[in-house]
Amino acid sequence: MSTDTISDILDTEAPLLSWETWDQVKHTERFVALAAAVFALSFSYLFGRAPVISGIFRGYHGLAITILIWSIFALGFNLLLGQTGLLSFGHAMFFGTASYAAALFSIHVHADPLAIILVGVLAAVALGALSALILLRLHTVYFSIVALAIAQFLFFLAREPLVEITKGINGLDVARIPVLGLFELDHRYRGVLGMVIVDNLYLFIGVFFVAVVVFITRVRKSPYGLIFKAIRENETRASFVGLNVWRYKFAAFILSAAIVGLAGSLMAVNTQFAGVERLYWQVSGDIVVMAVLGGLGTIAGPIIGTFVFYYFKGIVNGFPMLGDYWLLLLALSFTAVVWVYPDGIWGMVTDFTSALREPEELVADTKQRLRDLAPGGDG
Amino acid sequence: MSIDGIVGFIFIALSVASLYLLVAVGLSIVFGSLKYVNMAHGVLYLLGAYVGLLIASQEQYGGLLSDAGQVGLGWGFVPALILTPIIIMGVGIVMERFIAKPFYERDLLEQLLVTFGILIAAQELVAIVFGRTGTIYPRPAWLTGAVSLPVVGTPPGMSAASTIRVLVVGLTLLLVGAIFAFYKYTDYGLAVRAGTEDSEMAQMLGIRVGRPFLLIFALGAAYAGLAGVLGGSLFNVTTGIGMEIIIPSLVIVIMGGVGSIRGTVIGALLAGFVFAAATELVPSMTRASIYLLAIVVLTLRPSGIFPSAEIGQ
Numbered sequence: 114m115s116t117d118t119i120s121d122i123l124d125t126e127a128p129l130l131s132w133e134t135w136d137q138v139k140h141t142e143r144f145v146a147l148a149a150a151v152f153a154l155s156f157s158y159l160f161g162r163a164p165v166i167s168g169i170f171r172g173y174h175g176l177a178i179t180i181l182i183w184s185i186f187a188l189g190f191n192l193l194l195g196q197t198g199l200l201s202f203g204h205a206m207f208f209g210t211a212s213y214a215a216a217l218f219s220i221h222v223h224a225d226p227l228a229i230i231l232v233g234v235l236a237a238v239a240l241g242a243l244s245a246l247i248l249l250r251l252h253t254v255y256f257s258i259v260a261l262a263i264a265q266f267l268f269f270l271a272r273e274p275l276v277e278i279t280k281g282i283n284g285l286d287v288a289r290i291p292v293l294g295l296f297e298l299d300h301r302y303r304g305v306l307g308m309v310i311v312d313n314l315y316l317f318i319g320v321f322f323v324a325v326v327v328f329i330t331r332v333r334k335s336p337y338g339l340i341f342k343a344i345r346e347n348e349t350r351a352s353f354v355g356l357n358v359w360r361y362k363f364a365a366f367i368l369s370a371a372i373v374g375l376a377g378s379l380m381a382v383n384t385q386f387a388g389v390e391r392l393y394w395q396v397s398g399d400i401v402v403m404a405v406l407g408g409l410g411t412i413a414g415p416i417i418g419t420f421v422f423y424y425f426k427g428i429v430n431g432f433p434m435l436g437d438y439w440l441l442l443l444a445l446s447f448t449a450v451v452w453v454y455p456d457g458i459w460g461m462v463t464d465f466t467s468a469l470r471e472p473e474e475l476v477a478d479t480k481q482r483l484r485d486l487a488p489g490g491d492g
Numbered sequence: 493m494s495i496d497g498i499v500g501f502i503f504i505a506l507s508v509a510s511l512y513l514l515v516a517v518g519l520s521i522v523f524g525s526l527k528y529v530n531m532a533h534g535v536l537y538l539l540g541a542y543v544g545l546l547i548a549s550q551e552q553y554g555g556l557l558s559d560a561g562q563v564g565l566g567w568g569f570v571p572a573l574i575l576t577p578i579i580i581m582g583v584g585i586v587m588e589r590f591i592a593k594p595f596y597e598r599d600l601l602e603q604l605l606v607t608f609g610i611l612i613a614a615q616e617l618v619a620i621v622f623g624r625t626g627t628i629y630p631r632p633a634w635l636t637g638a639v640s641l642p643v644v645g646t647p648p649g650m651s652a653a654s655t656i657r658v659l660v661v662g663l664t665l666l667l668v669g670a671i672f673a674f675y676k677y678t679d680y681g682l683a684v685r686a687g688t689e690d691s692e693m694a695q696m697l698g699i700r701v702g703r704p705f706l707l708i709f710a711l712g713a714a715y716a717g718l719a720g721v722l723g724g725s726l727f728n729v730t731t732g733i734g735m736e737i738i739i740p741s742l743v744i745v746i747m748g749g750v751g752s753i754r755g756t757v758i759g760a761l762l763a764g765f766v767f768a769a770a771t772e773l774v775p776s777m778t779r780a781s782i783y784l785l786a787i788v789v790l791t792l793r794p795s796g797i798f799p800s801a802e803i804g805q
Contacts, residue, residue, distance in 0.1 A: 198601075247787060247791050254746075258746055261742075263787060270780050441620065445613050447609040
């Protein structure tokens with residue numbers, strides 16, 4: 114992308130420290146990559162061990178890893194829903210299948226983490242191609258529900274008839290050997306490194322996280338990815354201008370499956386386990402909640418959504434009094450977001466920050482709203 | 493297979509089909525005529541099961557009809573069968589007014605998402621109120637065992653058909669027939685169909701489409717509530733049953749063809765017979781069979797067995 118360099122930005126008239134410069138910089142790929150890397154590197158520390166902040170969060174390292182992996186999952190899911198407008202209620206099938214494929218490969222062939230991740234992704238892609246043949250003939254709710262049906266079919270298939278292979282509810286254990294025979298994933302660092310990133314496993318998953326963020330940014334900015342958006346806005350029109358809609362939907366579906374498959378394989382590496390519950394509808398439901406709650410069609414949205422979800426599940430769950438109600442609170446917030454604010458949490462944040470830039474307008478707008486709310490008002 | 497075996501098999505298939513049908517028929521009509529996809533329909537089944545259990549056990553231990561000596565819920569099952577649909581109908585009316593109506597004009601996917609959120613929230617609420625462990629919901633004593641008629645005794649072959657399954661099948665036949673007749677032959681049904689075809693035009697002709705829509709919605713809710721009471725005694729009762737019933741029901745609705753009562757009946761029958769056949773032949777595939785069926789049917793006919801022209805295109 115030739116327009117995507119810092120020098121081009123600095124050529125513009127805008128002064129270096131201004132909102133215009135910031136608006137241009139924040140959308141460049143380099144900035145997104147850098148931000149993702151900084152986030153991944155500092156997240157575990159800020160969440161789990163930083164003074165004051167982590168005391169408020171009550172976070173811990175293991176949860177930080179889980180959130181990174183599920184963020185990859187949510188980003189992959191969002192590529193399909195937020196970008197292309199296809200709501201799959203069955204994405205657990207890619208997550209679970211990749212997990213199983215990775216685990217089986219590690220048991221029967223070779224256990225190198227990179228190799229099993231590759232196998233997991235390939236399995237998800239193969240399943241994606243197969244299910245796309247059925248699903249892409251269907252529209253809207255039909256698509257969502259039949260995706261759910263396929264995932265549920267695989268779940269029940271793995272739970273009983275294939276119990277010899279999947280070991281049913283006991284699941285499969287994944288051995289952990291060094292990556293390429295060199296890097297021990299369990300290796301814990303000392304000193305500052307130990308404080309910030311703790312171990313190689315976190316680093317390993319962080320690298321994949323940054324790679325996925327960069328990859329998705331690239332897709333979103335490419336002409337190819339813009340066609341996904343065109344399909345979301347109006348499929349009929351997209352086909353009338355001569356685009357082969359099926360082909361682009363297929364591509365989006367496969368890409369989404371591959372990224373979700375990556376998340377599934379990483380989960381197998383992280384937990385050293387693959388089990389049937391990763392195929393259950395609840396996984397598909399959770400990912401829908403995360404992506405929608407955070408904000409569709411953005412990069413930060415799914416990551417924020419994942420964080421909020423796991424924060425409730427991992428930490429609010431343990432609070433006295435409030436703990437029992439974590440899922441209820443989460444489900445109600447999800448419903449409220451879909452109802453009144455479909456742009457999600459990230460949409461709220463961006464709206465608020467852009468409103469802050471125009472304080473006078475914000476004041477006027479708020480006054481108008483209060484007037485509308487007042488009884489006897491003309492609103 | 494002996495004649496007993498065949499009759500037993502048929503009744504297992506029909507009773508499973510009946511339960512799905514009771515849930516799916518309301519879902520299908522609302523989806524077809526109001527263009528509203530309602531995952532929260534599962535809430536009505538869930539509430540039906542718990543409300544029914546509450547009523548039945550109250551009656552068992554307290555009221556005039558108490559039958560404490562017997563296993564199961566005793567005669568309390570009868571008031572539960574009558575009262576639960578009425579209560580759930582009320583819930584359905586509230587749901588239509590406050591949850592469904594604001595969303596009639598909105599995108600199908602938003603409807604799907606918002607009702608999914610409501611379903612999860614409601615399941616959690618039930619779990620908080622009633623506890624997370626599953627509930628034992630025994631069959632009433634007078635409904636266990638084989639069918640036995642007053643004068644004739646047990647008809648040939650019927651000794652394999654348990655009374656509760658016969659009751660479930662009979663009630664479903666009656667109720668689904670009623671809603672079909674309502675939809676097809678009454679003025680209200682005509683108004684619903686007119687409102688479906690062209691809501692604005694119907695309103696200009698002086699039809700208040702809001703009311704028939706509400707009635708359809710409420711009837712669907714009552715059916716789902718009744719299915720909850722009956723389903724509780726055939727399947728188990730946990731706080732997750734709302735989601736467990738809504739997935740196959742939606743699959744059946746889509747397989748049959750949205751909005752077509754005929755299609756929904758056939759979809760449910762197919763699912764029931766495949767379920768029973770799998771139970772008989774490959775027990776490990778029982779739960780997976782209905783999804784496999786849906787995948788096969790929708791691969792062959794992407795818009796369902798009796799396709800509806802407007803939806804999903």
